[in-house]
């Protein structure tokens with residue numbers, strides 16, 4: 001579905017954090033422009049487009065053109081933010097991102113909406129591979145914010161960073177887990193200390209999934225920056241625990257779990273790692289709660305994993 | 314004699330179009346939402362294609378993934394999908410997905426990442442020709458999709474390889490996700506664009522059944538690939554859906570769906 005949907009009641013939500021970030025950036029700098037490929041209504045860009053028509057660029061439904069035009073704008077000294085769904089950015093326009101944006105590299109931001117299982121549409125709209133794809137590009141910064149406050153702050157922080165940054169974004173009412181605080185690209189955030197037994201590492205929406213069901217005694221490390229990956233901190237966290245679980249709203253291939261494993265292996269950390277994510281398959285059609293359950297990422301499954309009742313095969 | 318035959322075909326196809334519209338409403342009203350505008354606007358085109366134009370060996374490619382509801386209605390109208398199946402449209406875990414993949418019967422391509430149908434249709438047209446088959450390939454594509462460069466790569470290829478067994482059927486409803494196509498990124502006039510790219514172009518009212526039939530026949534008969542540009546109106550056939558003519562996705566209350574169902578039931582009774 002293309003419409004902003006109410007998230008479950010009872011959780012703290014923030015309206016349109018991406019729109020808030022654009023408005024803050026526009027107040028603070030004079031080089032901002034926002035580029036979209038027929039998705040301004042569906043990505044919280046509409047308020048910006050209405051308020052600053054002279055800084056809003058509509059390229060039509062043409063993602064390769066979106067990335068090329070974004071690169072051209074960047075090469076005139078502007079700071080362009082290219083906005084579309086994560087699937088279309090990374091799959092459809094990968095070569096343009098690589099060759100037009102990432103070689104110099106240009107200073108630009110790509111906002112990829114509908115991360116992971118956010119969308120009902122199996123295969124076509126669920127960005128379950130975007131992190132793997134974009135992480136493989138030399139020098140690109142990759143952020144999967146854990147909540148609405150971090151999303152807003154990450155976009156603001158990305159504007160001060162050189163080179164190309166990819167931020168996974170959620171639209172409409174987005175869940176808030178943290179108190180607003182400036183975002184630092186790179187360092188992880190320790191959300192809970194544990195008893196030294198189980199430690200869990202998460203990124204993006206999976207951070208909220210785990211925060212909601214985390215059993216007492218389980219330490220929790222949130223890693224919003226996938227690249228440059230804070231390998232030293234993650235390996236040290238793993239070393240401090242008897243077992244480590246990673247959870248991500250993404251394929252196991254090439255995302256958080258793979259990065260954690262590499263960080264540990266490179267430092268000789270032999271803690272057993274149970275990586276949880278989508279295992280080499282397309283998603284399921286349906287609301288996120290439904291597809292999470294079907295893919296073994298629902299609250300009950302995660303609770304079982306973190307309480308040690310269910311271990312990796 | 315010819316006139317009488319045409320008259321019967323008109324009535325039969327108009328009846329099937331009304332049945333499909335009714336099915337579209339039935340699919341959406343359970344979940345309370347869906348791509349009703351697209352389903353309703355494509356019903357006349359689908360009635361002509363699935364109740365006359367397409368032969369057993371022909372292939373139909375729906376490029377616009379989110380317009381799947383129109384193909385579900387068509388498949389239902391020829392008995393390839395059941396009432397029970399189409400009523401699961403949009404529900405968690407359904408196989409009748411709002412934007413399905415090509416692992417579903419009747420769907421030649423995964424259409425949800427828009428603009429990928431025409432290349433596959435061109436490949437199918439070439440493949441059928443290479444295999445010595447006389448199959449014709451009809452590929453639906455939306456006006457928004459024409460903004461994707463990939464569509465024009467396929468068009469150039471079709472013209473260069475002289476794919477006479479390929480018809481592009483453009484669903485020109487004047488709308489896309491961010492609003493009116495003309496305002497988002499003007500693409501018109503379309504016929505000269507297709508002609509310049511080497512296709513024979515035929516413009517037609519997408520709700521005039523006899524004219525659609527003639528246009529598709531002429532495209533098929535043309536020596537070379539052709540584009541039929543069908544001008545359609547979102548929500549066509551349900552008067553109370555006029556207010557959704559400018560929306561990409563319809564979510565509304567049970568009463569509105571019921572009124573639409575009642576209106577279409579009356580239309581069906583009048584036609585039947």
Ligand SMILES: Cc1ncc(C[n+]2csc(CCOP(=O)(O)OP(=O)(O)O)c2C)c(N)n1
Pocket residue numbers: 037038039061063088092351377379425426427428455456457458486487488489490491560561
């Ligand atoms: C490659 C790609 N880019 C963007 C989208 C998001 N999207 C879904 S529908 C749509 C509008 C397409 O225009 P059209 O098919 O004419 O829409 P309609 O007339 O049915 O509203 C867009 C941009 C998509 N599905 N695929």
Ligand SMILES: [Mg+2]
Pocket residue numbers: 455456457484485486487488489
């Ligand atoms: Mg359209």
